[in-house]
Amino acid sequence: MAPPADLPQGHPDNIERPELLPDPSLSRAEMESLQRELAATATFADDHGIDPAVVAIDEPADLTDGLPDARQETLPGTHPNTGDPDAPVVVGIDQAFLTPDDGEDRAVSAAVAIRDGVVIEYASAITPLSIPYIPGLLAFREGEPILAALDALDAEPDLLVCDGSGRIHFREAGIATHVGVLLDVPSVGVAKSLLCGVPDESTDERPAGWRTPIRADGSVETAGSAGDAPVIGHAFQSRQYPNSRRVNPLYVSPGHRVSPATTVELVEALCAGYKLPEPTRIADAYADAVKRDAVRA
């Protein structure tokens, strides 16, 4: 049936193609063919109008004393980020999990909406998990929980920042792509480890700001049969310490409506000194907070 026409584009209730929902009850073969269809529907090119410089976050949130308050009002212009109400809304999404204490696994999905560097809203959802984690099928485990959290969010996302891969995926349809296509909202995937593909250069001990393309390898089905392996994402060194301990790079890839190159630019702009981009970092802390409250109950 057709989605309600009165809902804004990008609203979780306004899913134009319900047949693409990450239904956990599908067979493995059905999940995989659904991903091939998603990849064919996805756009790995810029179609968003978001200038990385406009969504850049200059100051990292101080999470040592709880989460920053959500506020709609503009802040005094003492810093580049003042909470400009006309700036694009970037939504970071992350998850935490409740152990199978009562026999049922449950996911804590957290969404944090940020506008010009200022948190404007938090939304979360606790939902049951029906299937285990299977490399390549993450969206079928966490997709529904994520949609539930986004459903609870009033703000309209202009960009989704998902934890996990987008195009860096066996069928080029990671969780960032799945969610982005379903809602037809620009999205990017930020992963802490590489699922598949190969970096052009070694990623060892690189300085902050460094990046290298990740190209499709034999494990990527859709990799062109030709010798020209497509760039499906980038390894990006978001942070590095002067000496001592080394930090691993981030693996960023397009989810939907964003090119590989712009994906790196956006993630870089959203980083403010820590390894993870602020939307993800704050969503991570928020997910933990929601989990603590749930466990305490």
Added chain:
DNA sequence: GCGACAG
């Protein structure tokens, strides 16, 4: 058959 594998 072996290896590799986001969260």
Added chain:
DNA sequence: ATCTTGTCGC
């Protein structure tokens, strides 16, 4: 992802 204190280094 999750189970978890101290500890090395700037």
